Amino acid sequence: MILALTVAILFGGGVYLIQQRGMVRIVFGMSLIGHAANLTILYAGVPTWRGEAFPDRTPLTDAADPLPQAFVLTAIVIAMATTTIMLALAALGRSDDTRSIEPDDDQSPLTTSARSVTNPTDQEDKA
Amino acid sequence: MAMDVLLPIFVAVPLAASAIAVLLPWRLIRDILHIIVPFAGIFAGIWLFAHTAEHGPIAHNVGLYVGGVAIPFAADTFSAIMLITTSIVAVAANWFATIVGETRARFYPALTLMLITGVNGALLTADLFNFFVFIEVMLLPSYGLIAMTGTWARLASGRIFVLVNLSASTLLVAGVGIVYGVIGSVNIAALQDVVEGNPLVASAMGIVVIAIAVKAGVFPVHTWLPRTYPGTSAAVMGLFSGLHTKVAVYMLYRIWVHIFDMDPTWNWLIVAFMVISMLVGGFAGLAENSIRRVLAYQMVNGMPFILIMMAFTSDDPQRALAAGLLYTLHHMITIAALVLTSGAIEETYGTGMLSKLSGLARREPVVAAVFAAGAFSVVGFPPFSGMWGKALILLEIARVGNIAAWIAIAAIIIASLGALLSMIRVWREVFWGGAMHQRGVSPQLRISPAKIAPALSLIILSVGMFIFAGPLIDATLTATDGLLNTDAYQQAVLGENAIGVPSPSYQGGN
Numbered sequence: 001m002i003l004a005l006t007v008a009i010l011f012g013g014g015v016y017l018i019q020q021r022g023m024v025r026i027v028f029g030m031s032l033i034g035h036a037a038n039l040t041i042l043y044a045g046v047p048t049w050r051g052e053a054f055p056d057r058t059p060l061t062d063a064a065d066p067l068p069q070a071f072v073l074t075a076i077v078i079a080m081a082t083t084t085i086m087l088a089l090a091a092l093g094r095s096d097d098t099r100s101i102e103p104d105d106d107q108s109p110l111t112t113s114a115r116s117v118t119n120p121t122d123q124e125d126k127a
Numbered sequence: 128m129a130m131d132v133l134l135p136i137f138v139a140v141p142l143a144a145s146a147i148a149v150l151l152p153w154r155l156i157r158d159i160l161h162i163i164v165p166f167a168g169i170f171a172g173i174w175l176f177a178h179t180a181e182h183g184p185i186a187h188n189v190g191l192y193v194g195g196v197a198i199p200f201a202a203d204t205f206s207a208i209m210l211i212t213t214s215i216v217a218v219a220a221n222w223f224a225t226i227v228g229e230t231r232a233r234f235y236p237a238l239t240l241m242l243i244t245g246v247n248g249a250l251l252t253a254d255l256f257n258f259f260v261f262i263e264v265m266l267l268p269s270y271g272l273i274a275m276t277g278t279w280a281r282l283a284s285g286r287i288f289v290l291v292n293l294s295a296s297t298l299l300v301a302g303v304g305i306v307y308g309v310i311g312s313v314n315i316a317a318l319q320d321v322v323e324g325n326p327l328v329a330s331a332m333g334i335v336v337i338a339i340a341v342k343a344g345v346f347p348v349h350t351w352l353p354r355t356y357p358g359t360s361a362a363v364m365g366l367f368s369g370l371h372t373k374v375a376v377y378m379l380y381r382i383w384v385h386i387f388d389m390d391p392t393w394n395w396l397i398v399a400f401m402v403i404s405m406l407v408g409g410f411a412g413l414a415e416n417s418i419r420r421v422l423a424y425q426m427v428n429g430m431p432f433i434l435i436m437m438a439f440t441s442d443d444p445q446r447a448l449a450a451g452l453l454y455t456l457h458h459m460i461t462i463a464a465l466v467l468t469s470g471a472i473e474e475t476y477g478t479g480m481l482s483k484l485s486g487l488a489r490r491e492p493v494v495a496a497v498f499a500a501g502a503f504s505v506v507g508f509p510p511f512s513g514m515w516g517k518a519l520i521l522l523e524i525a526r527v528g529n530i531a532a533w534i535a536i537a538a539i540i541i542a543s544l545g546a547l548l549s550m551i552r553v554w555r556e557v558f559w560g561g562a563m564h565q566r567g568v569s570p571q572l573r574i575s576p577a578k579i580a581p582a583l584s585l586i587i588l589s590v591g592m593f594i595f596a597g598p599l600i601d602a603t604l605t606a607t608d609g610l611l612n613t614d615a616y617q618q619a620v621l622g623e624n625a626i627g628v629p630s631p632s633y634q635g636g637n
Contacts, residue, residue: 018290018294023286026286026290030290030293030294030297033294033297034297036301037297037298037300037301037304040301040304040305041300041301041303041304041305041307043308044304044305044307044308044309045304045307045308067307068304068307068308071256071300071303071304071307074256074260075300078260078263078267078296079297081267082263082267082270082289082293085267085270085271085289086286086289086290086293089274089282089285089286089289092274092282
């Protein structure tokens with residue numbers, strides 16, 4: 001019950017945060033949702049408290065199911081990597097997540113189209 | 128030696144090549160590496176197809192653990208034919224990336240090779256959790272690729288892409304966990320036919336299916352696709368168009384056949400969503416302002432043509448799914464060709480906006496011909512692959528002949544009309560109209576033949592798929608025969624003394 005409530009609170013908080021405008025808040029929100037998912041997986045395999053999953057230390061009747069723990073371990077590693085990427089995206093560019101200063105696609109300073117042509121077409125009339 | 132030990136090599140080779148590409152200081156060798164590895168993948172896929180067509184599905188448990196608790200790789204003719212086609216698209220997209228100088232970024236080849244690793248793994252895994260892992264292997268380099276080059280909008284697109292895919296992946300892993308909680312296994316072979324009469328598993332698998340549907344880009348979870356793909360560069364979009372969504376389509380087919388056992392209860396649900404999806408995709412492209420944005424909606428338009436075949440398997444599942452598979456192969460080749468054509472235009476004229484381009488049909492007869500061919504193919508006119516793709520889909524739906532079938536046929540025809548109008552609009556704005564040099568474009572500027580060569584090769588392949596439709600249709604029939612032979616797949620994956628397989632009467636719950 002407590003685990004289910006924790007999942008609900010984490011999920012609710014995550015959903016609230018990813019509806020905010022700033023990218024860093026969205027990153028926090030996604031982390032919370034990731035935790036909620038991990039606890040869900042744990043709950044799927046370990047409904048009550050069980051012993052560690054080592055047959056020589058815990059009788060198999062009391063041991064926890066190791067597979068959901070392996071799932072969660074993998075999911076945590078992946079979530080950490082994606083959090084890093086999202087933080088990098090939050091730091092890229094200007095503070096565009098709070099102020100909208102987006103130029104049109106075709107007048108973009110960062111455009112890489114026509115990079116292999118010596119005399120790009122649009123640059124002249126803009127300059 | 129049993130051939131199944133070769134399966135992990137499909138993952139190991141691109142993974143190792145990716146690591147080598149990170150280390151190598153010579154651009155030329157990196158460029159060769161990221162073309163030659165998927166090129167080798169084509170032939171490895173053909174070998175796999177021939178082998179599985181003759182000997183039935185093969186499977187390998189990593190570390191030789193017993194079936195049911197191992198990490199399984201499995202291949203049948205269906206995964207082999209998808210491997211071949213994804214490799215072809217990857218070769219064309221990476222070839223284009225090399226020509227336009229995309230690989231000036233040092234890690235581009237390494238990231239594409241990592242992407243191919245994930246795709247090969249997702250196509251060969253027989254376990255839902257491993258599918259999630261390989262999807263992540265496929266997505267992590269994509270997060271880098273999508274923000275690497277492109278217009279300013281790529282940063283915004285990159286954020287949307289990461290957030291949507293991360294949410295869908297989180298949903299997928301939670302769904303997989305719940306499936307494990309209710310039935311005790313996530314091995315696709317062990318889960319065979321468990322959904323029927325078991326609402327708990329049906330709801331758990333429903334979460335997994337919704338997550339995969341997000342990645343496939345079907346209504347109502349398609350909106351991210353046309354807002355992210357056009358923001359990145361054409362080479363990356365070409366790569367994504369053939370690989371990302373089609374892996375999701377592949378997995379939906381496999382889940383539908385193996386786990387849902389093509390239960391007709393769900394047919395109306397599939398038809399309803401796919402009909403809306405194809406209509407939205409067909410007509411929404413009319414409101415877009417650049418070539419690749421229109422093409423992105425052609426992807427939203429094409430995906431439901433493939434997936435709707437899941438609802439018409441009651442009469443002759445082998446031919447129905449083969450029609451969907453043929454359309455999948457055609458759609459991957461054609462959309463990649465169109466995206467790379469648009470890329471050749473953008474890389475030369477500096478814009479893909481419909482309003483800034485005009486009169487290309489006179490300037491660039493070859494490029495115009497390639498684009499027209501691709502447009503014919505995507506709408507379904509002869510002499511291109513799209514005609515057989517659409518014709519077979521319509522014939523197989525008509526074979527069932529109930530009310531849902533007639534609704535689906537009507538929707539397909541109306542949606543194709545929308546696709547035709549979108550393509551005509553691009554043609555009229557970009558290829559017709561006044562000459563470009565009236566707008567300050569140098570009259571000598573031309574698209575170099577090297578830039579259009581990848582798209583041209585794909586279009587020639589599309590013509591080949593039209594002319595040699597007989598052998599190709601036979602191959603898709605062999606592929607769906609392999610997909611439908613679930614007992615052989617189960618036998619190959621689980622082996623003789625599998626453990627941890629839920630018994631047919633187990634209703635689940637803790």
